[in-house]
Amino acid sequence: MKIAVLPGDGIGPEIIEQAVRVLNALGEPFEMETAPVGGAGYAAHGHPLPEATLKLAQQADAILFGAVGDWKYDTLERALRPEQAILGLRKALKLFANLRPAILYPELAGASTLKPEVVSGLDILIVRELTGDIYFGQPRGVRVCPDGPFKGEREGFDTMRYAESEIRRIAHVAFQAAQKRDKRLTSVDKANVLETFQFWKEIVTDVHKEYPDVALDHMYVDNAAMQLVRAPKKFDVMVTGNMFGDILSDAAAMLTGSIGMLPSASLDANNKGLYEPSHGSAPDIAGKGVANPLATILSAAMMLRYSLNRAEQANRIEAAVKQVLAQGLRTADIYEAGTTKVGTREMGDAVVQALH
């Protein structure tokens, strides 16, 4: 089993180090190979997704990814920005299905900014389409506006689009995920304003005919954002497009106590996948040894379950995370009075020690 390890930028290397230590402590003969990506890829090879890194990712059985992005690269032309590495990997490897489970560990009920009764027992799954939508649509750019009321002015533009097959395949993933849970699916759209999402709603409704055991409802994205903080436990599985899913999953992260708790799996049609925390490279805390590594460690558990056929090992990691939280250990982002504040490495140490 070969795992491509791509730490990236900012807190990426710090949190990946802990996830790798946990994987190494499982006693399995994983082969892990590390390569630079994002700003680190640009610094080493002049490109955020160097050819050798892409090749390694293509050849590996699974990819463990940290995060990319650094303020110092914000002025680079778009094609060379660190973020192009993760967008490029998702596109090149056809990782269209992004699973972001927002689960509140009972010990963290007080760490959430929402009232404990609103979030306790929370267990929802956001299924985000990952290779289409306005993040990839063409044409896009900045140009001199050719006509209309702003003719002659500079304008920025992007294209929102979804092909029918793209909507169908993510809808199937979402319905099948719902079948394994509470059999309820909410499709989040903006069908009241956007043609793309009117079409999305029509196709999801059609795919629903193949899953009569799943209850489907539709919700506009603005209402969904509000319901996520008003009554998040009413959701079971949510399916949505790339941009709405990006935004809603950051909001859902806070229901779990911190964005440092939200793992993710990005899967292709054969469950080959890239596993990364849902957060970014957090340049504001990078290098301080305070980042929460649990989202990355839990992403490694998802990797074992979805791509490496090692469900038992995934369970071991998840149980170890539960145990360290029960012991009262907290990184700064989930700290509350009466618990013990630890840094990134100590949290990694504790998870390794808690493995049974």
Ligand SMILES: NC(=O)C1=CN([C@@H]2O[C@H](COP(=O)(O)OP(=O)(O)OC[C@H]3O[C@@H](n4cnc5c(N)ncnc54)[C@H](O)[C@@H]3O)[C@@H](O)[C@H]2O)C=CC1
């Ligand atoms: N998949 C990826 O590689 C992603 C990369 N990015 C990039 O990351 C950079 C920073 O973006 P932001 O918008 O600031 O989002 P961010 O998710 O990196 O950080 C947002 C806030 O959450 C905190 N945070 C994030 N992860 C944490 C953790 N594990 N432990 C404790 N606190 C944590 C940060 O300190 C910050 O205050 C940008 O360059 C952005 O493009 C953003 C999202 C995803």
Ligand SMILES: CC(C)CC(=O)C(=O)O
């Ligand atoms: C760099 C972004 C496209 C990634 C992001 O925000 C995400 O996937 O959550």
Ligand SMILES: [Mg+2]
């Ligand atoms: Mg995001």
